[in-house]
Amino acid sequence: MKKHIASVLCVLLILVLAPFAAASGGPPVRELTVLHVNDFHGRLMPFLEKSLDSATAIGGAAYLAEMIRRERDTAGPQSTFLLSAGDMFQGMAISNVFKGRPVIEFMNAVGFEAMTVGNHEFDWGRDTLNTLIASAAFPFLAANVTDTDGTPLRGTRPYILLDKSGVKVAVIGITTVETPYSTNPTNVAGLVFRKPEKVLPGLIRKVRRQGAKLVIVLSHQGLDADKRLAGCVRGIDVIVGGHSHTAVTVPVKVRNTIIVQAGSYGMYLGVLHLKIDPTTGRVLHAAGDDELRLVSAGPDDPYDRTVAGMVNQYGELIGKEFSVVVGRTLTDLERSPDKESNVGDLIADAMRESTGVAVAFHNSGGIRANIPKGDIRVEQIYAVLPFDNALTVMDLTGRQIREILEFSAGWRKDVLQVSGLRVVYDPSRPAGSRAVRVTVGESPLDDRKTYRIVTNDFLAAGGDRFETFKHGKNITFGDNLRDVLVEYLKKHSPVAPAVQDRTTFVNR
């Protein structure tokens, strides 16, 4: 009887396991789950994304953490890994004020196993990046970023090897070669961003020799570049992507490579289920159309109380940080949309001093609050400059500067705030001849001369229809404008800016 029962159990076991056996009849198929996020940008708190749902908040570290825990428990911790495809820290005040520390604590708490370095990881300079790397309980990966002598970016590794359910998995990190175009050049001085297609073939051979059966590229270069990469580099099983903020709801397949990306801001958790032949590493099956899970943060949605507590603590701390005095003004700082303002002068002066260029331009519409005389606190800087504008430095000819001023003269509101330049407008004259007198420094504007100027990325994109800013040369992006203003106030306080007739009107 016992023998009979044993035989039945044996047959049942075979029937249960049969579907999981590799086609070759080798060891059973292994199931792995890749949990992934990218471009979190400091979004520790839930937020409304009205184009998705106008009533229910989404995202937030506590809700994301709970979803990660549940997915990990469901799939099994031994076969699950959690990855970030970069740009985790810069973005929201709760992270910015603490230079990303709350995000690192969140990532440590939920057990990230690796992240690749995104372009925005350089935004606060190399020292801050080094601090973040040192604080992380997981490795930062950057296979294609080195010093000029080929030394890997400090504190990073090109790849890691993980053992998941008996499958050796290589995770290789790469970041966009366009990083020098999108951050302050001083932050990446001395670094070389090599093309991933040049770096990866050798690394893939290396990790395969080390026994990797599955190769994952953790990529911060955008979906289009990821598709090109998959088309030209063999041997990548999965690309977990970021940078383009693409919600890849159905994994993209290029040749034999599966490409995923989980939108941005922690709105989604990517959940990629893979079935692997453990002998060959071949991906036998990948999850279909439920790869992205929306992180809903409604009143009935579950959240991780430990992470929520941590976020709340930083929420309280930021109240204190926002009340920190960064400067002092001896006069009211008052904006004015249709003429020069003293706060406009102050901001433009800060932009010009920070970059050392000849002229600064800022749009009046980007200045959103006044500051009464007295101490200036961080929260007032956020009120004055609520937009996340970056300094944008470029070469313009004198003729182009004149075009810009003429266009500004045509506006009844939103006159440009300037530094390093004086202009007299005569609105009674025909369009194109209203900037009747322009000087840069002490000299008349020379139409044929090239001037180095600074503006913000809004105007540089042609915002407020200032098309001429789109035709600059030798462009570089700089620091966040708020940070620049804070540093200026720390250096020069007390300030007492008065309108200096940089922009005047006759016959108005």
Added chain:
Amino acid sequence: MSTADARITVYVDTRPVTLYRGMQVRHALISCGQSLYDAALKGALYAVDEHGFRLGLEGALSDGARIFLRRVGSQCSDSGS
């Protein structure tokens, strides 16, 4: 970096838009018109790529990228300009 390298062309619906390299979806909308950007900020429209995947406003753009604008509640592409 050279000037030639410093610019990309992307397409908002079918409209070519020239931007500085390193700029994002939001810059493409700003370049097309403030009203588009304002509508996106309000959640009245959003951008998708050629696969129909949603793009964030701060999503990076590459040369030749094609983005399409969709009004919330509509499945159709809308030039919006």
